Amino acid sequence: MTPTAPIAQKPRTDVNPVRIYTLRIDGRDVSGREDETILTVARQNGIFIPTLCHLDGLAERGACRLCIVEIQGSPKLFAACVTLVKQDMDVITDSARIRDYRRKILELIFSERNHVCAVCVVNGNCELQDLAVKLGMTHVRYDYLNPPQSVDASHPRFSLDHNRCVLCLRCIRVCKDIEGASTWDISGRGIHARIISDLNQPWGESETCTGCGKCVQVCPTGALSEKGKSVAEMTKRPQFLPYLQMMRKEAEI
Amino acid sequence: MTPATASPALSSPSLSPATPDKRLRIIDRTMRLHGYASHALIETLHAVQEAFGYLEPDLMRYVAGRLKVPLSRVYAVATFYHFFTLKPPGEHTCVLCKGTACYISGTAEIFRKVEEMLGIHAGETTADGKISLMTARCLGACGLAPAGVFDGTVVGNLTLDTVVNKLQAWRSHDADHRESAGDRENRNRCR
Numbered sequence: 001m002t003p004t005a006p007i008a009q010k011p012r013t014d015v016n017p018v019r020i021y022t023l024r025i026d027g028r029d030v031s032g033r034e035d036e037t038i039l040t041v042a043r044q045n046g047i048f049i050p051t052l053c054h055l056d057g058l059a060e061r062g063a064c065r066l067c068i069v070e071i072q073g074s075p076k077l078f079a080a081c082v083t084l085v086k087q088d089m090d091v092i093t094d095s096a097r098i099r100d101y102r103r104k105i106l107e108l109i110f111s112e113r114n115h116v117c118a119v120c121v122v123n124g125n126c127e128l129q130d131l132a133v134k135l136g137m138t139h140v141r142y143d144y145l146n147p148p149q150s151v152d153a154s155h156p157r158f159s160l161d162h163n164r165c166v167l168c169l170r171c172i173r174v175c176k177d178i179e180g181a182s183t184w185d186i187s188g189r190g191i192h193a194r195i196i197s198d199l200n201q202p203w204g205e206s207e208t209c210t211g212c213g214k215c216v217q218v219c220p221t222g223a224l225s226e227k228g229k230s231v232a233e234m235t236k237r238p239q240f241l242p243y244l245q246m247m248r249k250e251a252e253i
Numbered sequence: 254m255t256p257a258t259a260s261p262a263l264s265s266p267s268l269s270p271a272t273p274d275k276r277l278r279i280i281d282r283t284m285r286l287h288g289y290a291s292h293a294l295i296e297t298l299h300a301v302q303e304a305f306g307y308l309e310p311d312l313m314r315y316v317a318g319r320l321k322v323p324l325s326r327v328y329a330v331a332t333f334y335h336f337f338t339l340k341p342p343g344e345h346t347c348v349l350c351k352g353t354a355c356y357i358s359g360t361a362e363i364f365r366k367v368e369e370m371l372g373i374h375a376g377e378t379t380a381d382g383k384i385s386l387m388t389a390r391c392l393g394a395c396g397l398a399p400a401g402v403f404d405g406t407v408v409g410n411l412t413l414d415t416v417v418n419k420l421q422a423w424r425s426h427d428a429d430h431r432e433s434a435g436d437r438e439n440r441n442r443c444r
Contacts, residue, residue: 185326185329189332196328198324198325198328199313199314199325199328
């Protein structure tokens, strides 16, 4: 129920020093702090793990499951973004099984809504599109659901297209944790889940929205976009997030 | 503890401008019992639904303001749980159990016929606002299968005929007609 609750709570560092663990990722010996996730350590060492709902600077969600990895000794697959490193862990980030699952997950995302790249504002700058190319998704083997979804263009500067939404919940997390407005949340559940602002009001009539546009910048697809952008004209810059957090930390000290 | 009623969201909703609604006091009491803690949201929504029959946007706004919970979170919780309804219920509610025992002893067929007869699907209310049709996963009364709940009364060993008769009676409001929420309220007001 709490979509934005941080999953990995940080241990107190003032009472006992942070431990450093050594582990293996793809056969390479690496080391990571006990409060770091497999994804963080892998990225530090230049090992690629695809992600969609993860974004540097936001609380982890573990929703998209694209970052699944194998850990030796367990038949389960683990989401690298929410699994903390452990001593002597042996992680495999790429295998035929993982590749197959990742492609399936992508295909399910594509079949769930109407992702028509040819007429999308972020065509060419889309994280979902990039992932499909990178993971070698050539076709969708499932039936498209073609759900009737609406477009909310009531906001003076931005528009929301439910057709392109992948429910990564980045907009919800950035609005709650960074902007502090909590304008976005998710209504319904399962296949009926969709993003809503306030009491399911049109975005333009939302009382809490500050119009900061952070949600637009972090959205991986064309679901949230600036108005006045035509096909393939919209680019996003989520890089502001780590910067913003760094500056805020500076201000605290 | 009580927040100042400065902003419009915190003042009483515009449901009954002249007289303070008794039902609102029940909601206030629930919130006060929990010290206006934000985690009392579900509990409070329960109280709202019990008092008003459904969750009205004005009331959700009121609860959100009092508990200091974002509006979007209130709406998210209200739509996540099947128990909560955002639409006013009909005068009468008919719940048919679709648990395994009831299903194999024939609710599926009864349900299909009832949907056809009323022209609505599960979770909807007839256009005249008389009858709401709902399904339950299991009533815990599998010995009575097929079972249903008619206006809060569990009825077992249903047949198509008994269900149809019941619904017909509701529709025509004959002797079988139980007092509705509106009648009850009117009586309370007269006292």
